[in-house]
Amino acid sequence: MKRNSHGRLVEKLNDLEFVVRSIxxxxxxxxxxxxxxxxALLHRLLAGEANKFLLASRLTYNRSAQxxxxxxxxxxxxxxxxxxxxxxxLLRVTGVSVTNLDDGGARIIESSSLxxxxxxxxxxxxxxxxxxxxxxxxxxxxxxxxxxxxxxxxLWNLWEKLVEKLxxxxxxxxxxxxxxxxxxxxxxxxxxxxxxxxxxPDIRGEINYQFKGGSWKFEENAKNVVGRLQxxxxxxxxxxxxxxxxxxxxxxHNNFIIEFAKLxxxxxxxxxxxxIGHSLANQYADYLT
Numbered sequence: 246m247k248r249n250s251h252g253r254l255v256e257k258l259n260d261l262e263f264v265v266r267s268i269x270x271x272x273x274x275x276x277x278x279x280x281x282x283x284x285a286l287l288h289r290l291l292a293g294e295a296n297k298f299l300l301a302s303r304l305t306y307n308r309s310a311q312x313x314x315x316x317x318x319x320x321x322x323x324x325x326x327x328x329x330x331x332x333x334x335l336l337r338v339t340g341v342s343v344t345n346l347d348d349g350g351a352r353i354i355e356s357s358s359l360x361x362x363x364x365x366x367x368x369x370x371x372x373x374x375x376x377x378x379x380x381x382x383x384x385x386x387x388x389x390x391x392x393x394x395x396x397x398x399x400l401w402n403l404w405e406k407l408v409e410k411l412x413x414x415x416x417x418x419x420x421x422x423x424x425x426x427x428x429x430x431x432x433x434x435x436x437x438x439x440x441x442x443x444x445x446p447d448i449r450g451e452i453n454y455q456f457k458g459g460s461w462k463f464e465e466n467a468k469n470v471v472g473r474l475q476x477x478x479x480x481x482x483x484x485x486x487x488x489x490x491x492x493x494x495x496x497x498h499n500n501f502i503i504e505f506a507k508l509x510x511x512x513x514x515x516x517x518x519x520x521i522g523h524s525l526a527n528q529y530a531d532y533l534t
Contacts, residue, residue, distance in 0.1 A: 254290045254374075255346050258353040261286060265358040266382060268366065270389075275368065277354060277385040284381050291376070295337035296525055299510045302330035303532040306503055310479050316462040317474040318452055321492045324478055325449040328499035329397070331506035332404045338509065339407060340376035343399050345369075346385065371396055373403070401436065401443035408433050428501070435488045435498050448495045458492040507533060 254261070262282040269276045281287050309323035336342055351367040372385040412429040415422035438444045451457040459470030474496055476482065483500045511533060514526035526533060 253294050253344060254287075255344050255350045255372075257290055258350045261290065263357060263383065265354060265362075268354075268358065268362055270366075273388070273390055275387040275389060277367065279354070279357075279383040279385070281376075281381045281383055284378070287376070287383065291337055291340065292521065294342075295334050296510075296522060298330045298333040298337065299506055300525065300529060300532075302327050302334060302503060302506055303529065305330060307532055312475050312479070315467065315471055316460070317471045317478075317492075318456075318460040318462075320478055321452055321458075321460045321474055321496060322449060324496055324499050324503075325445060328445065328502040329400065331502045332400055334506050335502075335509065336400075336403055336407060338513075340378070341403055341407070342374045343396055343403065344372055344374050346372050346387075371399070373399065397446040398441065398443060401445060402441060405433065405436055405443070408436070431488065432498055432501055435490070435494055438490070444490050445495060445498070448490060448492060452492055460492045 263279040264282070266278040266280045267276075268278075305323055306327035309320050309327055312320065333342065346367075346369050348369045351369050354367050355362060355364060368387065370387055372387045374383065374385050376383050408429055412426055412433070415426040415429065419426065436443055436445065438447060448458070452460055456464060458464075459466040460474055461467060462471070464470075470493065474492055477493065477496045477500065481500045481504055483497055483504065488494060510522060511526060514520070514522035517523060
């Protein structure tokens with residue numbers, strides 16, 4: 246296999262060496278545990294998938310910075326997706342993701358269970374995927390009682406958990422990481438709307454479907470908002486506004502996420518010069534400035 250994967254991990258299960266440890270179905274969830282036999286191959290697949298989300302974030306951010314006269318609605322929506330892809334990248338480099346398993350992947354899992362389960366026991370659809378390096382177990386969990394919001398709300402829920410872990414890590418050395426800890430706390434305060442509900446996808450929906458927030462040219466307060474949104478996008482402004490659940494607040498926190506993902510990728514590419522990240526950083530240098 247090439248060192249740069251050109252597909253999602255769940256599309257490459259036929260290449261992945263594993264055996265099925267367990268498949269447990271309850272009223273709430275279907276949980277599948279795969280014992281990974283070649284973790285180097287798994288890491289390569291995860292990295293290839295993660296890198297594509299990072300590049301999608303950078304390309305989408307570049308497009309979001311293309312201004313339209315007196316209108317910033319689609320800039321704000323595309324800017325949201327730049328952050329959405331960046332979150333996918335950051336989660337995947339920690340071994341966690343939300344991913345869709347197709348029928349082909351489901352059948353491969355069944356065939357690797359050595360006949361311990363009946364045909365069509367594994368359903369396709371949206372799964373939470375996580376990997377434990379210690380045990381080398383890849384876990385796929387499908388919620389059978391769906392919560393509202395779909396994959397976007399699930400993704401932001403995973404991001405909230407990662408932000409909490411990062412914040413806990415910074416608290417171990419509060420002198421050195423005080424500024425970072427404050428930034429993470431402010432970001433989480435904006436992120437969480439209520440239990441299992443998150444501001445970024447909701448604000449994106451308000452722009453898209455309710456014409457709220459002042460980003461559309463025909464909105465009453467557009468003259469006061471559009472210019473600020475466009476400047477915040479083009480300059481990667483993250484300092485203000487902070488916690489307002491508006492398109493301006495969304496853009497501010499999107500910038501925080503987009504820039505964070507870029508810095509992680511650039512750091513990785515510099516520290517591993519023989520890796521695919523270094524090659525991609527050179528190939529897409531114009532999008533990483």
